[in-house]
Amino acid sequence: MKRLFKSSYFALIILLIYLPIGIMVIFSFNSGNTVSSWMGFSTKWYEQFFQDSTFIKSIITSLFVAVVSTAISLVIGVSAAIGLSKIDKRKRNRWLTISNVPLINADIITAVALMVVFLLCGIKFGIFTLIMAHISFNVPYVIITVIPRLRKIDQGIIEASNDLGAKRSTVIFKVILPILKPAIILAAFIAFAMSFDDFIISYFTGGDQQNVSGFIYAAKRIKPFIFAFGTLTVAIIALAVLVYNAFLIVGEKQEETRAQIKNGTYKQKQIYKLQSKLNLAKSNLENLSIIKKSYSIKLWVQYWILSLKLWRASLKNYDKKISVLEWKRYKLQTEINNEKKYKSKLLKNQKKELTLRKQKALAKDVKKAAKYSIDLEKIIEEIEFLTEEIEWMKARDDKAVIKAKSINDKLQSLISDFNQEVEPSKSTIKWYTKKIKYYKDWKIEVEEGKNNYKLKLVVEKLKEIKKNNENKISNLSSKKDLLWTQIYRHQPILVGYKDLNQTKKLSIIENYKNKIKKTIDKIQSKITPIQMKIVKKSNEFYNIETEDVRYTKNWFTRSWKVLLVSLIGLASFSALTVAFIKNNIYDLTVGNWGEYIDRTIIKDFEKEYKVKVNYQEYDSNETLYNKLYTFSYDLMVPSDYMVQKLAEENKLEQLDYSKLNVWSEAFKYLDENGASKIHKGINQPPLDSQTQTNETSKPLQIVSSLLDVMGNSRVNLDSVDTPEHSLNTGTIADYALNYFWGDLTIVINPNSKTRDDGDNIKWLFDNYRDAVGIVDESGALSALKVDNVYDDTKTYGIINTELSWDILWKAAEAGKKVVINEDPKNIFAIGGQKLFGKGNFKNQDQIDDIAEELKTLVYKPNVGLEGDSLIQTAGEGRFDFAVMYNGDAANANALYNGESEPEEDEDAEDEVVEETTIEEITENEKVYFLYGRPNKFNQTKNFRETTNIYSDNMVMSKNAKNKDLAYKFMNFIIANAQELSDFTATPTPYVETLQSATEQGATFEKYKNLFLPIIMKGQQTVEGNLEPFFYNGKIDDYLVDKYTNLIAGKQ
Missing domain, CATH: 3.40.190.10 (Periplasmic binding protein-like II)
Known part of the structure; x- marks a missing residue:
């Protein structure tokens, strides 16, 4: 029941971990856009995932940052770990405590701190700050992963390398790093995963870079194409784990084969079976006999029962008992060995005490004298402890001698009483025998010492368990073999052919011999390749000449595997770098709400004007405002009150409405007397439909009541450069073109x-x-x-x-x-x-x-x-x-x-x-x-x-890099206002699109x-x-x- 509970508990944990992943995989194939109900099977979300350039770009950014930050973090972290292993323990612990601060510190604190540092240093936010931020939290993960492995390195190996004249760099690259390789690989995986998955620190330090986490966070809502990405990620991870485990299994198999060849057991089971069949066939050929199967149900039942018992005996797990006994033996042996070392330790510490006292007496520096005093106190405490232990052991041994003498007297008295018994009964004999054995065991325990006695019992128990198991299996095997000879009996081939003449008998014998010879040849043909394989493997693993040849091969032959892996890695990183650079060469940067635009509109704009647009998303006005501390968009779509705030901070450009394909009867301006007048320079009603040739440049009419509402949001600025064709209303309408x-x-x-x-x-x-x-x-x-x-x-x-x-x-x-x-x-x-x-x-x-x-x-x-x-x-x-x-x-x-x-x-x-x-x-x-x-x-x-x-409004940053292109993009949005409205199901500001x-x-x-x-x-x-x-x-x-x-x- 206890085992069932443990298994159920573990299964529940696994279910909680993998159930959400399973649901995600299922809904990635959902034909509907809902994530709460199944609408049918479809792979369209995978197609949309590969077509979503913004999402693909965020993935490339995440991969590039993760790879670069991981590589740099490994160099810094491993170097730091090796350096820390060489310094004093107390100093090392202090530095490790400092390096672990990013691990225990809240991500939001680290992110804000890094952002402030970059701002104070005047560093432009972007890929550099993002990588530096990721390195800052990846290095501690590398250090804490590598340090434990470093502590396990046998210092004797390093000392031997130094004694053989190896340089420090040679020791690091040829001795230390190969030993650290598993820890370094693990650290690389951890650092890569932490970097790829990071959101908070990337959000505050990324500038114009948006990684996967940022994209998903800014999305209007979770869409199934994100599930498609998650499913592909899980598939890649699962494939990587399978490949890695396959390599491990192959490696373990090779090591097992090497050990079997060394022990002479490689393929022996297979050869034994074939050899048994071969011997049986030869025996039948010599004796001209055949094997006849018995039809006795009793024999077959006995055979099956014996087989079942043998199977159960072979499966019976004595590992737990043996492990417990081995642990007891180790513990007792350690305790005995420690007691033996107490005297030598005491002598060593007494010598060290004398040395420290001399050094303290000669020390002139106060700090050194204080250090000697501290070390001396520790040594004195150790000496006192060892002295007490040795005195206790001596008292214990003296007491044991007295106790053993007392037990021996009782034992001799008991033996004497037993000898004086006249015709004792069976119960009396049994009692005396039991009592005498008890005193003898007690005497041995006291004389040998309790720990030594227990150790002897443990060793004997171990031998007994192993021997009993081996004997049981051996007896069952012997019985099974004996029963097998009764079930399968040898019988002459001519039994039942007594009435045949000699010629036919000879013919039957000849046919039987030919058949047996073919069987022998067939079995031999199976044995020969196996033997050749054994010889080949033996030469491969343990041939001295082959070992010599291995070191006489040229450098390329010895290193082609490393070169191939390095080449693949370099090519992959080069392709990733090219993709990242290509995606980060852009002419216009646009910030918008999640899913506020059909991405095909951006693609069409890029295609028409042959430019690149860096399109990013955010989830709130406050997020946009915080983002502006680290990065500046050319165009963005804040809400009305945020437009007012940004305009009053002089961060927005007043729009030149003569460059925008919009018009309204409400386009008015204030003259020098404060009177409202029609702004004829930008009041452009559309041409007659018959003469209008370019549909994309056709001006659209903005709803007048919307402009009236926007006119309520006053912008208070002392002085501002006003373009000639600005609305000049002193409101957010001067800065904003309504979006929705x-x-x-x-x-x-x-x-x-x-x-x-x-x-x-x-x-x-x-x-x-x-x-x-x-x-x-x-x-x-x-x-x-x-x-x-x-x-x-x-x-x-x-x-x-x-x-x-x-x-x-x-x-x-x-x-x-x-x-x-x-x-x-x-x-x-x-x-x-x-x-x-x-x-x-x-x-x-x-x-x-x-x-x-x-x-x-x-x-x-x-x-x-x-x-x-x-x-x-x-x-x-x-x-x-x-x-x-x-x-x-x-x-x-x-x-x-x-x-x-x-x-x-x-x-x-x-x-x-x-x-x-x-x-x-x-x-x-x-x-x-x-x-x-x-x-x-x-x-x-x-x-x-x-x-x-x-109202959500498109505005232009004061320091927009390409304002002409920004106006073109705004006009392109105007021309595609109907598509935007259809895509988002949100009202646009134009009379025509609202009517449509x-x-x-x-x-x-x-x-x-x-x-x-x-x-x-x-x-x-x-x-x-x-x-x-x-x-x-x-x-x-x-x-x-x-x-x-x-x-x-x-x-």
């Missing part, structure tokens, strides 16, 4: 997570009736009447002016599944709108109040905070109430109804899957989410709740009022002030800190 935009929306699943009968609409009827309206055939929304009850044949909607953010608190209290976008500003805007009717805050007291209010919502177990995975959650219907961006909500609803497969490849296989999905969900079966932008007026506090309008996304037959035709931001005055208007998020300096930092504390307290 939208608003924050409350989305309600009509059906609850457990019921499909409009449960959530019924809940709204009972708890939020004023916010529910009926949608008629024309699409108009009207309030419920007093007598209206829930009718599943009607279409319902949400009335914004009756909708409050407080509905989230009430839904959570009712046990509804509530999921909220986890952005800090969004979360605090929800609480701010509920308490104060605003999403931007100017003092910490407001933030404190909001944080306390949010705790009553966020800390409920049925309330979840999600990032971009919220789209998948909503798309699978795993929610009741959600707060998400309008574009994401429309996309999720289309996905829920099988009308959208976001970010899928448009190959034939995918089209079949999509068509099948659409056919499975009929129009009557489709479910349309309810949605609304809160706009209720709070009578008590006299304010109106609203929502925020977000919501026109008849388009994906979002039935979700038009949800897809279009509320500020565009769709089905319902919103009263009050719709604002973006503003940058509020330290208040924003305080908000982020409060958000962190809020999330940390959620269970």
Whole structure:
């Protein structure tokens, strides 16, 4: 039972380790883009993986950095380890403690420290800083891996090398390094794995370099092509382990063969079997007999039983018993040997004591005298210990002599009493015999010493166990052989042919002889090659002439294996270096949110303009801002408040709108008197469609209401160089070309997570009736009447002016599944709108109040905070109430109804899957989410709740290297705005693309009022002030800190 428990425990651990890997491998072949359900088998994610140039580039970067940092770390670490082994133990321990600091220090501390050092040194962040950072944490791993192996090196080998006149370099390269080779290989694997897998330190020191971990972290959500990469990585590692183990097995086999040849047992078992058959055939030939098998069931049963017993005896494991006894013998022998050495050690230490006393007396330096005093104290302590031990041993031996004499007297008295017994009974004889034996053993134990006596018993027990096992196997084998002769009997071949004449008998004998001779020749033909192989192997391993020839071969013949491996390694590293350099020669650097662009657009841009784009991703505005400390993008896509912050820090270039293919009636500027005037230099409405020849240069119209919202974000700069064709509004619109935009929306699943009968609409009827309206055939929304009850044949909607953010608190209290976008500003805007009717805050007291209010919502177990995975959650219907961006909500609803497969490849296989999905969900079966932008007026506090309008905007860095190319890229993005909208399912800022996304037959035709931001005055208007998020300096930092504390307290 205990063994079963141990095996089950180990199996459970293995399951926990490898189950996630197994799931990853399975889902890498999933045809759908979801990682939560199986959609069918497909290899398209492997194709996408190899086609994703940005991901491939990150892998090349990781490999290059890992290889280079590992190589340099090995040189530094091994050299340091060898050097540390030569110095005093105390100094060595101090240095080892210092070198181990990076191992015990938190990665984030190391990363920030390295970043600060590089900043203070004025080093440009990039591949150099990344490699240096990786070396800093790889060297300690090399040192702690090599040092234990160094301690095991026999110093006698090194001393012998020195005595033979070897130089220090020769000793290192010919003696020490070969011994350290296993530890160096292990250190290389550890350093490579740590470097390839690193994220935190690479994030802070990488600059323009993005490794695999950084790419995956910045991804919008985990996609199956990342699983494909993981599966390939696991396959490569598994193959490497198999190849390595194959080499080990081959090496072990060769060593085993060498030992067998030396002992004369190589192939002997095989030869013995063949020789037995050969002898049997010769015997049959001489005696003209054949082997007849017995049909006695009794004999066969006995034979099988004996075979089973022999098999069990051979398998019986005595290793455990033998190991225990061997350990006892070693322990006793060590103790006995130590006792024998005590006297010699005492004499040696007494001499050392005299020497130290003389040196202390002659020492003039105080430090040396102190050192001698410390060493003298240690020696005196050792002498005292040895003296006490020797005195104890002497007292023990004296006591043993007295004890032995006492036992002997008792023994002689017992023998005398036994001899005086007259006709003793059997029980008396047995008692005396047992007692006499006991005293004899006791006497021997006392005379020889307890340890010596135990050692003798252990040795005898070992011999007994081994001998009993050998005897048992030998007896069973003899019985089996004897039984075999009874089962297989020799019988003359002419038995049963008595009536035949002499001629036929001779004919039968002749045929039998020919048959036996063929059998003998066949067996001999098998024995001869084996014997030749034995001779060949013997000559190969132990021929003196061959050993001499080995050293007379030319250098190439002796070193071709090393040369081949070196050549392969050099070629691989050269190819990796070329690929890395090729990927790092670029003309434009772009930073963007994860999965905010179709990579084919970047490829098309590179192909059209014959340039290279370094495209990187980040996951938040704060991540982008931190990245700018170590690296500068030419173009980036921050959100509105981050644009405001960067502009006020004078890090952004004001855009020259005359170079951009956009126009708007809202393009105005402020004259010297502060009056707003139309900016005719950049107000470029498109040409007539019949005369417009170049579709990619066709100006697109920016939504005017979006520019009005962006105009609320003021930029406060004392002085700034303004281009001639800048908007010159004093807002973020001067610096930013909108990329995507939208608003924050409350989305309600009509059906609850457990019921499909409009449960959530019924809940709204009972708890939020004023916010529910009926949608008629024309699409108009009207309030419920007093007598209206829930009718599943009607279409319902949400009335914004009756909708409050407080509905989230009430839904959570009712046990509804509530999921909220986890952005800090969004979360605090929800609480701010509920308490104060605003999403931007100017003092910490407001933030404190909001944080306390949010705790009553966020800390409920049925309330979840999600990032971009919220789209998948909503798309699978795993929610009741959600707060998400309008574009994401429309996309999720289309996905829920099988009308959208976001970010899928448009190959034939995918089209079949999509068509099948659409056919499975009929129009009557489709479910349309309810949605609304809160706009209720709070009578008590006299304010109106609203929502925020977000915008992600493309901006140009002040120190962009190639501004003309940056404008070309921005125009290329404008020209492909429709493709961007289709790829991300997010509203773009252009009138034309918004119309295209919501026109008849388009994906979002039935979700038009949800897809279009509320500020565009769709089905319902919103009263009050719709604002973006503003940058509020330290208040924003305080908000982020409060958000962190809020999330940390959620269970």
